[in-house]
Amino acid sequence: MIVTLAPNASTEHIQEISNFLGRSGWKTTPVQTQSARYLVGIGSKEIDLRQVSQHTGVQDVHRVTDVYKLVSRAWKVKPTQIELGDGVVIGEGSLTVMAGPCSIEDEQQVAETVDFLSSQGVQVMRGGAFKPRSSPYSFRGVGLEGLKMFASIARAKRVKVITEVLDVSAIEPMLDYVDVFQVGARNSQNFTLLDELGRVDKPVLLKRGLSGTLEELLQSAEYIFSKGNEKVILCERGIRTYEKAYRNTLDLNAIPYLKEKSHLPVVVDPSHGIGLRKHVPTMALAGAVAGADGLLIEIHRCPEEALSDGAQTLSFEEAAELFKNLEKLAAAGIR
Ligand code: PEP
Ligand code: MN
DSSP: OEEEEOTTOOHHHHHHHHHHHHHTTOEEEEEEOSSOEEEEEEOOSOOOHHHHHTSTTEEEEEOOOSSOOTTBTTTOOSOOOEEEETTEEESTTOOEEEEEOSBOOOHHHHHHHHHHHHHHTOOEEEOBSSOOOSSTTSOOOOHHHHHHHHHHHHHHTTOEEEEEOOSHHHHHHHGGGOSEEEEOGGGTTOHHHHHHHTTSSSOEEEEOOTTOOHHHHHHHHHHHHHTTOOOEEEEEOOBOOSOOSSSSBOOTTHHHHHHHHBSSOEEEOHHHHHOOGGGHHHHHHHHHHTTOSEEEEEBOSSGGGOSSOGGGOBOHHHHHHHHHHHHHHHHTTOO
């Protein structure tokens, strides 16, 4: 159950509601986000919601039977749109392209990518400064100084920055240089990281875990939301299956399913989803047709020279071709 509290609800009123629910066998957790205050009730005892809504301080009450609550459509029917500023919105009704290298490398690479994206009308650039790598001997990113460089070059052209945060201690130093925090597949269930990202007022793009179920993804999103941050974006990036022909299996089923179950925006990452450059554009288009609210795509001036994930990275020419095809889909009303 979700009790939305009236803006003027007093501490005493909230205590009273909570006590009433407690007596009725429901455990409550108070939640305060950027936009409202709630009591999330967990319980299974029969309860008449009208009795709850009669309490002073209650704005409305919803029964939510999903294991996740605040991210559920059962509570909030209207899709969430997340604003990044300068007119950039992620959510229902738009297809927001976020493109850039797997890893930030140097100034020239960032400047060339920003210029390319700007020429294509793409307003969000991805780029990892802190890289989670399977091998400790692989390139692990340019770190905070590199992120500062990335942000200053991108922002000079009004391009937004999405980048991965690996651990709690990095959140604060990164805060001023990030427009969207990315939580990688390997951290999808790092609950202390999710808790802390719930305390910042910045959008968080949360990737599905390598072997994560959709219910687990939604519960991870609930961690962020219930700690106070409503600006959560879900990302399907492929899962591990028995199939070895490609890096991961992009689960396009996830898009309509997540959009049915949750009001949060859903983004697709076809680069990690298939891991094969040749097929990334096809899967990006498929993701768009399946209803994704955005695409996260790896691009590089020269993919062969990329310091990470070159094999799944599009060249600028390939990316431009894909963007043109996305426009054709939009023009045809297919999306
Ligand atoms: C990435 O976006 O470069 C990345 C590391 O992704 P994932 O966490 O999905 O593997
Ligand atoms: Mn990558």
